[in-house]
Amino acid sequence: MHVRALRFLTVVAAAVALAPQVRAQVREQTADQQVRHVLNRLAFGPRPGDYERVRAMGVDAWIEQQLHPERIADPAVTQLLSQLPMYTTSVAKLRAEYGGPAPQAQLARARTRADTMEIRQDNREATRARSETEAARVGRAVISERQLEEVLVDFWLNHFNVFVGKNQQEMRFFLASYEREVIRPRVFGKFRDLLGAVAHSPAMLLYLDNRISGADSNRITLATYGAQQPVRGRAGLPVGRGSGNLLPTRAAQALQQRGARGLNENYARELLELHTLGVDGGYTQKDVIEVARAFTGWSIVPPNADGPGGRGAARQAAMASGSIVEGDFMFRPQVHDAEEKIVLGTKIKAGRGVEDGELVLDIVAKHPSTARYIATKLARRLVSDSPSFALVERAADKFTKTKGDLREVVRVIVTSPEFFAASAYRAKVKSPFEVVVSALRAVGAPADVTPRTHQVLTLLGQPVFGHQTPDGWPETGDEWINTGSILNRINFGIFLAAGRMPGTSEGTWPLPVGIRRESREAQVDAVIAAFLGGEASVETRQILISGTNPMLATAAPDSATNQMATRASNDADVTGMDPVQFRRAQAGRAFQNLPPLEGVAQIVGLALGSPEFQRR
């Protein structure tokens, strides 16, 4: 450890000393490449005109601007949000208006036809909360001027993954807020704030079961502890407020009995393994249990179960029972394990309340393993699938020195020689989200407020909030690329070129006026310039022009096989779809019965489906 620390310091010192003088020289990428590189990594690919704008502004000035999204006007997003009312509605309001028992249960109690209609209507609107959240996520990435913020929202939503299918009836109301209010405002803030906001969020409390985690029955809870001796908390902190001498109202009793009592390790483990230290970060099974004990009682205000005004009643009951209620977060002293804990070597005294969890978050946020883990993940996202040790150490060091200032950590990475190294250029394979968003940006598409784009994204394998397990979507190319995914990406390119994505007709493509009358060669050059950053191999250009591949001269496709293939394809088109996979099927149909593409559309379809377009 000592030797390692010394070596580490040496590296840092050398880097700090050298950085100003050598920075210009150590950028291996050409000026042109740097512009394209930042647009592909710190944005979801260029829109028409972006290349020229960044070039004129200068790469470094553009990066600096992107690091401060609050300084960038974003009227197109404001306009988009005005079309997505459910996405911008608070959790509290969504739960008050649409929460409660499942529609089936409500329908069973419906007295009149009007009741039934109202319940159905409510459920339709509640479902819209989810589809608007999906549309907003893709739409903002497509049109926002604050592209680095969008990239980092994508990164952190994946780091702190939650899944729409977990208790969907409730989860759907939490997701928009999770993106908009929990993650987004903090991606350039302090890691501890982001971690804390996530820990308090109803989405995470529900997803990883902490809302129902309570002290094991052999443990003293804060309620009984308070009854035995006075609660001594740190000044200013509401420790187990009123827990010792509360009057047991009927509502409070009901609340206490809600759910069985006992420890649940789910959040504690993933907090350590996936959110902070990393799986090899130096914690034990004992630490997992101690962390879980510290978070007992961190929960969610119960949903509205009693019709209009019910949520207020639930809050009242929660507070009457001694719970601390902040927004939709609730701390339940009745189930908080009040005994002493030892987390990663730090003793947490007995008799404390909600601040046990806060202290755990403090401990893990400043743990050296966390600095290294977060630095590695950011470098992997922004630089390459296997970032260099030196870069990770510099970023981790910045994390530690700035107490987890994420803006500064990102700055270290995106201004590093490694970021601008020749080996990093186009070295990342796009995720499906990146394929779809970058293609839409390339054709200058508007945000899509219909479910269509998200259906396509689902078919490509990356639905918004659709990853079931807490590790999030893959971060490296080898996991995204396989025979099936290449096929989907090719079909998507053809689909888009056939004008099947909303707002993307051929007329809006960023190609010179009168391109249709030009020669095939000129058309190909224009498409390569507009969609592939002007960079295509000689062979690719040749194929786009003539359709022949010099390297394939001896291995011409077998025409009989192709004929069979066409027949089989037609058969497949009429095959019935699995109704259970309705959403996939909707998207699946979208890729079928495409018209034959001609001329410029054909070139664009080929270009979007080309290997070059799969990289960033």
Next chain:
Amino acid sequence: MQRRIFLKQGAFALVTMGLSPSFLRRTVLGNELPNVAKGKVLVCLFQRGAADALNVVVPHGEQEYYKIRPRIAIPRPTSGGAQAAIDLDGFFGLHPALAPLAPLYKSGILAPIHAVGSPSSTRSHFDAQDYMESGTPDNKGTPDGWVNRYLATCGTCEAHAKTPFRGVSLSQQTPRIMQGPAETVAMNSIDEFTVRATGTHVQRLEALYRTGTADLVHGAGQEMFDAVKMLKAANPQQYVPQNGAFYPNTQFGQRLKQIAQLIRADVGLEIAFADIGGWDTHANQGAAQGQLAQRLNEYAPAIAAFVADLGDKMSDVVVLTMTEFGRTARENGNAGTDHGHAGAMFVIGGSVKGGKVYGKWPGLAREQLYEGRDLALTTDFRTVFSEVVNKHLGAAEMSRLFPGFAPGAALGLL
């Protein structure tokens, strides 16, 4: 990755000379040649999320089981009714939702194995899945999955040597178990596995991916065009399920149906893979009904349909189920279970000596539990995998598949 690129390049050169890539693959890796593998198929099914072994294969003869699981224990078979465990041998029973599999046990083609899993102490889903798929517990550096190592190093009959379908994963992403130098196909479903374009367009796209660049994207694209053509020619969807088999309309059910279609279409399938998630039952796991039962209700009928559909063909097929670890022996505070240690597996096939529960039972008393909380391990998963691959597929040198592992005595499953 490096090896794969080399192989793709080398294979491409040899194709033009009229030699098959698989011939090259064998020569390069110097692997053994086929013996009994002709027409044999292994189907690996992964229950992701850690299925609760104690409620899947229920030790109803164990008093302690009912003490430590007051809310979620499956009632003894003697209690009767639909909630009770289905007795297997007087000590173990199946979860009632596994009723569709009970006849397979009785007819002697299904063998449950208890207290089996990875010797690693990790309780991380992701590490544990990684270890089970790489076949190397506690070694994260292994670059490939054990199924891929089998495909890359073990021979098969010449008739199938040219197929890209030796290894097929019905999944959106290539699972770890299939990653590595050998060509495999990953697809979401057969009917999505086609290029939605017209003739010349397809040829151009194909050419784009055959420009010889040795990278990930080109490599996968080249394989894909070969596979698409072959699949279309074989047209597996013309095959309809036999013997009255009814596959549930779930993703897992439909994927098993498609594996059966690929087997019947004779595309050269040797190892197929599918997974089913949702086993991470931390809360409200339930007993005879509840979250675990829901998963089993999706799982069991699909497997039963697969076995019924293939009928006599099951003499050439083995189904091997796996999960990354088991769950805590005691129920937790939310009538669920947390991450544990040893689990349970099923091996199903015409050549399986079923009708018997395999594996030494370690007991559930506190001192018998692993770290005082989880079912202890008595059989390493590699012992089972080795035995199946050796006896069923005919691979001899297990040290290539599971480096550093010396399998103990075979259980006698096959």
